[in-house]
Amino acid sequence: MGTLDGKVALVTGAGRGIGRGIARLLAREGAAIVVNDLGSSLDGTGADVSVAEQVAREIDPSGERAVFNSHSVSDFDGAGKMVQQAIDEFGKIDIVVNVAGILRDRMIFNMTPEEWQAVVDVHLKGTFNTCHWAAIRFREQGTGGRLINFSSSSAFGAAGQPNYAAAKAGIIGLTLSCANALSRYGVTANAILPGAATRMIDSIPRAREAALAESGKLPSEQAVGTERDPDNVAPIVAYLASDAAAEVNGHLFAAYGYNIGLMSQPKIIKTLRADHRWTVEELCDLVPRAFAAELAENQNDPGFGEKMRGIADDLWVEVGSGLRFWGTKLEPYGEQVW
Numbered sequence: 553m554g555t556l557d558g559k560v561a562l563v564t565g566a567g568r569g570i571g572r573g574i575a576r577l578l579a580r581e582g583a584a585i586v587v588n589d590l591g592s593s594l595d596g597t598g599a600d601v602s603v604a605e606q607v608a609r610e611i612d613p614s615g616e617r618a619v620f621n622s623h624s625v626s627d628f629d630g631a632g633k634m635v636q637q638a639i640d641e642f643g644k645i646d647i648v649v650n651v652a653g654i655l656r657d658r659m660i661f662n663m664t665p666e667e668w669q670a671v672v673d674v675h676l677k678g679t680f681n682t683c684h685w686a687a688i689r690f691r692e693q694g695t696g697g698r699l700i701n702f703s704s705s706s707a708f709g710a711a712g713q714p715n716y717a718a719a720k721a722g723i724i725g726l727t728l729s730c731a732n733a734l735s736r737y738g739v740t741a742n743a744i745l746p747g748a749a750t751r752m753i754d755s756i757p758r759a760r761e762a763a764l765a766e767s768g769k770l771p772s773e774q775a776v777g778t779e780r781d782p783d784n785v786a787p788i789v790a791y792l793a794s795d796a797a798a799e800v801n802g803h804l805f806a807a808y809g810y811n812i813g814l815m816s817q818p819k820i821i822k823t824l825r826a827d828h829r830w831t832v833e834e835l836c837d838l839v840p841r842a843f844a845a846e847l848a849e850n851q852n853d854p855g856f857g858e859k860m861r862g863i864a865d866d867l868w869v870e871v872g873s874g875l876r877f878w879g880t881k882l883e884p885y886g887e888q889v890w
């Protein structure tokens with residue numbers, strides 16, 4: 553018995569990296585899988601259908617429990633065909649996991665409109681495309697559904713990735729919108745902010761050089777079977793896809809190695825109120841005084857993965873064999889469980 557017996561899942565970008573691990577785990581948990589992958593290079597150029605085909609064959613050589621396609625998620629009609637393929641092959645669609653992604657890193661002052669558009673098209677438009685087609689089917693089927701979208705800590709201000717940061721922040725907004733719009737149909741929408749050594753990490757010069765110097769291997773080669781293995785992201789996705797997570801809706805989870813973090817969501821933390829339209833003079837006086845601590849430094853930090861890994865040993869609570877919990881009390885979130 554698997555947690556996803558009888559379910560049908562579409563996983564985009566499932567030919568490599570994190571998506572491949574997700575497709576394989578969802579299949580092991582009992583789901584029938586549509587493996588989508590364009591088979592492009594990291595910058596989104598090129599295409600290779602064998603990338604998706606290979607993962608589908610690994611899952612089920614007979615093709616009975618796994619089929620594949622190489623449509624681009626950025627193609628609206630192509631995304632519709634992926635969802636239709638699930639229905640044609642397996643009779644329905646229950647789960648959509650949007651993992652497909654590319655990078656075209658450049659500082660804002662050097663970025664071309666093409667570099668901007670290509671990244672927004674794959675990540676943000678691509679996620680909209682599959683969510684749109686799946687939402688139509690979820691409503692028709694009347695049996696609920698799961699949207700699990702891939703964002704990134706880069707959304708919080710990665711300096712060299714204005715296109716990617718904007719697209720990944722957009723995916724958070726899209727996910728929360730879907731969560732609010734579709735809950736009445738029994739559909740949940742949540743987002744994952746992952747960290748794992750894939751070819752995306754191989755492309756970061758500092759990470760690549762450090763790994764090559766240490767072992768002669770790329771970060772992705774070094775990571776196999778370690779905490780940095782992209783397959784480690786898959787379990788939280790399988791959980792969110794399962795019936796056990798029916799009430800988990802509109803949340804952001806960080807998945808770094810063996811760490812699963814629940815992200816806080818933006819809240820108003822301080823307010824100034826006037827009984828008239830503010831004058832600029834009043835604001836010049838009061839904004840720095842009221843918000844001084846928060847304004848003293850730029851609080852946007854895309855590096856929370858490192859912070860999560862760096863939590864001191866004595867701050868953890870043992871909650872099971874090899875299992876630990878750390879939490880911070882951040883108003884207005886509730887009391888600690890442990």
Ligand SMILES: NC(=O)c1ccc[n+]([C@@H]2O[C@H](COP(=O)([O-])OP(=O)(O)OC[C@H]3O[C@@H](n4cnc5c(N)ncnc54)[C@H](O)[C@@H]3O)[C@@H](O)[C@H]2O)c1
Nearest residue numbers: 565568569570590591592624625651652653704747748750
């Ligand atoms: N690896 C990390 O640490 C990390 C960190 C934050 C976010 N992410 C996000 O996680 C997701 C997976 O990243 P990864 O590291 O496994 O990358 P990856 O490059 O290993 O895999 C991405 C896959 O998406 C496919 N793809 C690209 N464009 C496509 C398109 N238009 N249509 C269909 N498929 C397409 C590629 O062919 C590739 O196989 C991405 O959305 C990425 O932005 C990854």
